[in-house]
Amino acid sequence: MQKTFNLKKFISNNAIIILIILLALLTGLTTKNFFKLNNFKNLVVNVSPRFIIACGVSGCLITKGTDLSAGRAVGLAACLSAMLLQSLDYSARMLPWMPDIPWPVALVIVVVIMGCFGGINGVVVSSLKVPPFIATLGMQTIIYGLCSLITNNQPMGGYKSSYLKVASGSLGPIPYLMIFAVVVGVYFWFLYNKTRHGKYMYAIGGNESAAQVAGVNVKASLIRIYVLAGCMYALAGFLVGAKAGGASTATGNGYELEAIAACTIGGVSANGGVGRVGGILIGVLVFEILKICLQFLGVDPAYTYIAQGLVIVIAVALDLRKYLQKK
Amino acid sequence: MEEKRNGEPKTAQETTGNTDTAPETVREKEGQTDKQSGGSLFEGIYDRLPDISVKSVDRFIVLCVIAFIAVILIGVLKANHVF
Numbered sequence: 440m441q442k443t444f445n446l447k448k449f450i451s452n453n454a455i456i457i458l459i460i461l462l463a464l465l466t467g468l469t470t471k472n473f474f475k476l477n478n479f480k481n482l483v484v485n486v487s488p489r490f491i492i493a494c495g496v497s498g499c500l501i502t503k504g505t506d507l508s509a510g511r512a513v514g515l516a517a518c519l520s521a522m523l524l525q526s527l528d529y530s531a532r533m534l535p536w537m538p539d540i541p542w543p544v545a546l547v548i549v550v551v552i553m554g555c556f557g558g559i560n561g562v563v564v565s566s567l568k569v570p571p572f573i574a575t576l577g578m579q580t581i582i583y584g585l586c587s588l589i590t591n592n593q594p595m596g597g598y599k600s601s602y603l604k605v606a607s608g609s610l611g612p613i614p615y616l617m618i619f620a621v622v623v624g625v626y627f628w629f630l631y632n633k634t635r636h637g638k639y640m641y642a643i644g645g646n647e648s649a650a651q652v653a654g655v656n657v658k659a660s661l662i663r664i665y666v667l668a669g670c671m672y673a674l675a676g677f678l679v680g681a682k683a684g685g686a687s688t689a690t691g692n693g694y695e696l697e698a699i700a701a702c703t704i705g706g707v708s709a710n711g712g713v714g715r716v717g718g719i720l721i722g723v724l725v726f727e728i729l730k731i732c733l734q735f736l737g738v739d740p741a742y743t744y745i746a747q748g749l750v751i752v753i754a755v756a757l758d759l760r761k762y763l764q765k766k
Numbered sequence: 767m768e769e770k771r772n773g774e775p776k777t778a779q780e781t782t783g784n785t786d787t788a789p790e791t792v793r794e795k796e797g798q799t800d801k802q803s804g805g806s807l808f809e810g811i812y813d814r815l816p817d818i819s820v821k822s823v824d825r826f827i828v829l830c831v832i833a834f835i836a837v838i839l840i841g842v843l844k845a846n847h848v849f
Contacts, residue, residue, distance in 0.1 A: 454827070458834065733841065742841030749834040753827060760823045 451760060455704055455753055459725050459732075466732040473735050480614060482727055484606075484682065487620035488513075488675040490723045493698040493705075494627045495671030497719050498664035500702050501644040503711030504564060504571030506665070507695050508578040509672055512553055514691030515586045516676025519549045520602070521595040521686040529597030533590070542602050550673040556582065557669020561662035579695075586688050594687035598680075606681035616678055623671065628716040640664060645712035700747070701726050704754040710762060725750065 450457065467473040492509055499506040522533045523545035556578065563574040608615050631637040639660045642650035651657050675694075680686045705722025707714035729750065733743045843849060 451824075451827075454831065458831065462838065733838070736838075736842050737845035738838070738841035739844065742837055742844075745837045746834060746841075749830055749837065753830045753834065756823055756827045756830065759818075760820060760827065763818065763820050763823060 451757060454757060455725055455750060456721065458750075459728050462732045463728055466735050470735045473732075478731070482724075482731060483617045484614055485731075486723050486727050487614075487616040488678045488682070489694070489697060489701065489727065490620045490720055491623050491671050491675040491678070492694055493701045493719045493723050494623055494716065495668035495675070496695065496698045497627075497702050497707055497714050497716075498640060499571060499575075499668055500699065500707045500709075501640055501711060501714045502661060502664060503644055503647070504661075504664075505575060505699065506560065506668055507572065507575040508556070508560065508582055509668070509695035509698055510691040510693055511579045511582040511586065511695075512556060512669060512672035512691070513676040513679060513694050514686070514688060515556075515582050516549050516553050516673040517680035517683075517686035517690045518586050518590050518595060518676075518688070519552060520545055520677045520680045521598065522589070523548060524599050524602040525595070525597045526599050531593075531597065533595060539599075542599070542605060545602075546674070546677050549677055550670050553669040553673035553676070554666050555669070557666040557672070558662060560669070561665030564665065565658040565661035583688065590686075590688060592688060594685055596685040598684060602681050603684060606678060616682065619674065619678060623674070624716055624720065631714075631716060636660065636663060641712055644714075697726060697747075698723075700751040700754070703751065703758065706758075708758050708762070709755060710758075722754075 463473075472478060492513060496506050496509050523537065523540060524542055525532045525534075525537075527539055560571075560575055560578055563569050563578075564571045567574075605615055610618060631640070639650065639655045642653065642655055643657055643660060647657060676691060679690060683690070701722035702714065702719055703709065703722070704725050705715070705718030705720070707718065707722075726747065729746060730743055733746065
């Protein structure tokens with residue numbers, strides 16, 4: 440049976456992507472250097488940590504939860520990485536007694552610490568039955584407070600060159616940041632599509648009671664999802680710190696809203712139970728391409744915020760439309 | 767007979783009593799499932815919305831798209847000092 444191409448359905452399913460492609464084409468035709476390799480590299484470098492954060496948040500959204508602590512967790516991870524990887528001869532070292540440790544060791548330490556914070560979120564949501572919105576909102580503030588305490592509200596810098604190379608270096612033409620993002624993307628695709636954990640996650644998002652009755656250990660699954668999210672924020676914070684060459688309590692501020700918005704644009708339903716890694720990547724790309732286009736067009740950043748907000752509203756409205764049509 | 771008749775209402779009462787408890791049992795189970803769900807603020811968010819037609823959502827989306835294009839146009843025109 441031949442499937443007829445429904446133009447209206449295609450446009451309604453991909454409205455945002457079509458808008459952004461048109462905007463990118465307009466920008467490319469009216470400005471110089473837009474369709475250049477340097478700009479593409481810049482896009483990839485900006486997208487990579489945001490994609491990692493969005494992957495972490497996606498598990499929470501698919502199970503009808505959320506994680507508002509993502510941005511502050513990224514900031515704390517960046518600050519912890521800074522404390523562990525400052526140069527030995529830097530005069531304002533936060534931890535003067537800290538020996539020189541390789542960056543992979545520092546990354547593991549940061550991942551373990553942020554994984555614990557994720558675990559606390561998971562326990563509060565799954566065992567104490569606190570709504571994820573409230574639990575993670577509280578955690579967001581707690582993490583910000585901790586970050587202020589450990590950094591003394593001072594910005595940090597003076598990193599080792601090996602740490603800075605993680606963000607600035609590349610394997611041939613491919614930036615290391617992109618390699619990190621690709622590895623995370625492949626891992627999450629495998630996890631969501633080929634493992635029991637992924638099936639349980641979608642089952643919980645679709646109907647938690649039914650999943651429970653079917654024998655899914657909902658508590659354990661939710662805890663695993665939030666721990667994994669915490670680990671992703673740690674990795675993203677580590678990379679953001681390396682990219683920026685510095686960290687402070689303001690690092691990561693607002694990243695959670697971007698990540699949640701990107702997931703929504705990419706098809707992760709607010710109603711739970713739906714979401715693909717490919718869609719998440721598209722959502723992050725939409726946001727970053729929008730920002731870059733408006734930068735190239737010389738538009739005031741205030742208009743960029745308004746445009747981003749409208750994109751989020753359109754994405755949620757399209758999701759609602761799909762739900763109503765199914766109904 | 768009267769006993770039986772007396773018995774029947776009792777049986778009916780018992781039955782009624784039982785049916786009174788059955789909804790309670792269902793209500794208890796629903797309460798349990800609500801507890802199990804964790805009570806996310808976003809859970810069933812679309813179900814809680816009033817009856818909305820697809821057409822009204824379409825109109826809203828079109829309005830947002832027009833607003834999006836207008837914001838970008840205004841931003842670009844201001845950046846080029848047109849106004």
